[in-house]
Amino acid sequence: MSQMTRAAVLGAGSWGTTFAKVLADAGCQVTLHARRAELVAAITDTKENPDYLPGITLPSAVRATTDPGEALEGAEIVVLAVPSQSLRGNLERWTPLLPDDATLLSLMKGIELGTTKRMSEVICEVTGAGLERIAVLSGPNLAREIAEEQPAATVIACADTDRAAALQAACHTAYFRPYTNPDMVGCELGGAVKNVIALAAGIAEGLGFGDNTRASLITRGLAETARLGLALGAELTTFAGLAGLGDLVATCSSPLSRNRTFGEKLGKGMTVEEVQESTRQTAEGVKSCRSVLDLARAHDIDVPITEAVVRVCHEGAAPGRLVKEIMSREAKPE
Structure with missing residues (x-):
């Protein structure tokens, strides 16, 4: 791709913020969505997430906003990084704003209470997106160490091998190595x-x-x-x-x-x-x-x-x- 890949990261906790940094370091244009205005202001003014990732400077390619519509506009990759049990409620609000063919990438590690659904199943159900548009990222990924650029590897699982390869390219940096695996x-x-x-x-x-x-x-x-x-x-x-x-x-x-x-x-x-x-x-x-x-x-x-x-x-x-x-x-x- 000649132009920069646009990515939206929904959820500005430690892993969402760290992954926004990884995407930006890999050459993407990233918008990070946080709920609280004071957190967005802090990230905008100091290039740092003081609540979840103090001491880590975020790249200039990461912008923060409280407006999910602004974050999602034109996004080719939509990264979901909210607590597992809040995914469904959040997605119900975000679904109308999702770009049509965006890849939906889950960073969440949980099983939904009551339904016992995996996160990809919740995404599929709420958004109506086909499974080939949904991917998950999982591995030994303690956020703080990755934010400090300590070497780590991870796995991206997606039924669509082309999407998996595109995601792999979008987050591959000198310190973060993604492998692909079809087993979601x-x-x-x-x-x-x-x-x-x-x-x-x-x-x-x-x-x-x-x-x-x-x-x-x-x-x-x-x-x-x-x-x-x-x-x-x-x-x-x-x-x-x-x-x-x-x-x-x-x-x-x-x-x-x-x-x-x-x-x-x-x-x-x-x-x-x-x-x-x-x-x-x-x-x-x-x-x-x-x-x-x-x-x-x-x-x-x-x-x-x-x-x-x-x-x-x-x-x-x-x-x-x-x-x-x-x-x-x-x-x-x-």
Whole structure:
């Protein structure tokens, strides 16, 4: 393409803002939509998102606006980066403004409560866009590290290989390397379930357990993600890749991970409400663990770690019992 690709990023949290930077660094013209006027003013005046990405200077090709219509005008790529559970409500307002053939790219890692739909399914349902127009991006992508231009790889899944290749070109920079993968179900599921496993890893950390416990939770967590994925039609190899194991390791191991940090605070004795009050970031796994469990039950898949996380987050179970419970399940072949 000779002229610059126009991209709209809807959602100015840490990942949306970081991805706007990646797109601009890759040569796109980017408009970032934020709800709050004071955040837009700060980004416009200082080229920095003080609430979610302090200390990171955004490229001049990133503009911010509170007006979704202005953000979406002429956009060839529309990036959706809002909390999973608010996607449907937001999309209902944005759909009339979406350019006809724009590619809709989901950065969200969650499963919708009540419907147990993946984000691409919600996008499809609300916008009426064909699946070939929808793509998802998933991988070991802790926003802060990417904003600091530390090298990372990611996966873009889209049924349309030409769109996948165009997206790949639109966000490929010296520090950010996107691979393509046709398995949208596996990529989305890996992204959603790893948040739940990271909560368990955080709880174990908060209780004072070390690396063996975490490695065991990561490995068994991957096994439960893959079991559920296969039942939903995903490819097993996806779970061994960046959107599966890669994302799981990063999220379970890093203090930058919101879900792991949330779990750690639970493990140290704070209540879910207390942890929620202490942060403005969304820990997607806290809500998604219920929808992942509903999805697993609907397909009769055993997900012991997810089940234990639901009990701690929503049924008042003591975090100290979580690890014991997972470990004391009947011994059987791996």
